[in-house]
Amino acid sequence: MSATLIITNDFPPRPGGIQAFVHELATRRPAGSVVVYCSNPGRRWGDPTAFDVRQPFPVIRENTSVLLPTPGVLRRARRIARLEGCDSVLFGAAAPLGLMTEGMRRAGVERVVALTHGHETGWSALPGTRQALRRVGDQVDVLTYLGDYTRERVARAVSPAAAARMRCLAPGVDTDRFRPDAGGDEIRERHGLGGRPVVVCVSRLVPRKGQDTLIRAWPRVLADIPGAVLLLVGEGPYRRRLRALAARHGVEDSVVITGSVPSAELPAHYAAGDVFAMPCRTRNGGLDVEGLGIVYLEASATGLPVVAGDSGGAPDTVVEEETGLVVDGHWPGPTARALIRLLGDTTTATEMGERGRAWVERAWTWDVVSRRLDDLLTGA
Template sequence: MSIPRTLIVTNDFPPRAGGIQSFVHGLARCLPPESVVVYAPAWRGCARFDDREPYPVVRHSSSLMLPSRAVASRAASLIEKHGCDTVVFGAAAPLGLITPGLRAAGAKRVVMLTHGHEASWASVPLARTLLRRIGEHADVITYLGEYTRRRLTRVIREPALVRLAPGVDTDVFRPGAGGTRIRSALGLGDAPVVVCVSRLVPRKGQDTLIRAWASVRRAVPGAVLLLVGGGPQQARLRRMVHLRGLGGAVRFTGPVTWSSLPACFDAGDVFAMPCRTRLAGIDVEGLGIVYLEASATGLPVVAGRSGGAPDAVLDGETGLLVDGTSVAEVAAALTRLLTDPATARRMGERGRAWVEREWGWKRVGARFGEILADHGTTGAQ
């Protein structure tokens, strides 16, 4: 299968940590190095990161790329310079708005990835109009799972939609990935640890974990909640911990490097992110790659029933699905897993096997290559 010369235009790329960043980076890594060029924002540590990549990464002048004339012009120049005939947008919205200019520069095929925020746009009048305009210029638009597909079909015509979900590098996310070092650095010792790896934003449910933690500690004395990541809710969450007198029972790492994430997962006994849908469906979880990364690390997971998150958990087998708005339900799920280590261990083992079987990058990369190599008319030309 011949892979066309491809330009990936994306706001989401390492070394910034995040699920979409990992997804787009993994896709780039699946392609022959000589066939791909990445155009992404500047981020602290990006020069060192880019030096290790086997393909060229061109950085924007700032940490955010908007669908502006300057971004469109730079992307067009990269198409011409590198002879790219295919463009992949790491997220359809909003950068997909620059597609007409890239067509004029020589892009014959345009593939746009979608995530949770595009599914949300589909339900908002003005955003829906922009998403429809974006979709009109794509050959293929990908979706994560059935939930996001249903939302997108309100706006985008069905034939252009194909499923492409993230993969997980099971050589990187694995039991023994460095958790002992993290535990030692934080002074956690052998304490039972529930870890949440995510940005500190309302949808992810760290506040619910904190509200549930006193109940969990009554059943599991000495248990520690480890919140990994930074975000706008950090100050509020710290106040919640202080007001509840939880002190050292809840630890915050703050922002962490992309390369340290596997060790952070491995520091836990249970992974939990009780996400919930907010703002009448506008703020919703698209999938939750962190659940799969946790499973690959051998952890049982507790996930909220928000959007496409249930696609990343086999309820009762690899973890437990909960109502992310229910403190009692979240506390009960965490307590169950912490007090029944045999069940937790079996769920972690099943999760690892499931990710290896169904979510490995070999399978995802093959599907991505098929999407790029198919020059049939599946959308706008």
């Protein structure tokens, strides 16, 4: 059986959407057909060794927090590929590790696929990194993209030949985990929410995600939907500022910040909401952008209507007016109006949630994603 070497900086126990994406791709490969070579985040997010021994495939960690395409890293990657009989390589992120492609081919690797995310769209915007991304595109067999936004941005940076070889590969959703009856009542009871209208946001607490926009919109929401609660699920450096912002707007009693929650409890936290909202926005002149936003699809699978920001690829996760609404996340007014509409019209909200789950079941499951990856790795 042929094997694939996954080379990545993005791997659990380090948290994040890309980490979860790469891990799911690895776990869904056939038994005995994958090896992971990755960086070592240390014990900040738990013991990586304890995590690694639970995986159904070998995980080899370099003793560094970041893998770079250095001669030493390339030598070890080539040695692993030879010892494990790997004839294909999957780079968890094209930039910068994809620059090792030619060296990996000299180790007998026949097929190379490199994933792109929001990170690579940032590389495509700057002259020096754009040239490096163009080199990666010329060397690999396939650059993947998450959706229309990332495809257009990356395609402008790479050669026409590389752009023609780009293929879509976005994260999937486990619809058995993320479902309407995932245990939302327990979360409501835990936080004393009762039967109050709840808007839930699941994300890291960082400026791009737009939790501050939700809080600034909240006084307007409460004026129309008295008793509503904003449930912010996640942890991050923005937490203290969000707390202060809620106090400044006089809504701290109706804003609940849960902090980090175990992965096993995420579906229940989605299910505790009536509407999902994350009004993300692009920052830093386009360098800080939402690549896709798997949380919107997980919310849709849970049966919630979604309110998404218009940053980067986030709109690719919403069928406008069918599964949710897209707003400008820089301003509280559009977000407030969207939330008031969905909280105040339960029939429309329910129908959007039902259509969203049906869409995810049809187009965004991990089975679909796994088949796509198999085709890319085999050249089908």
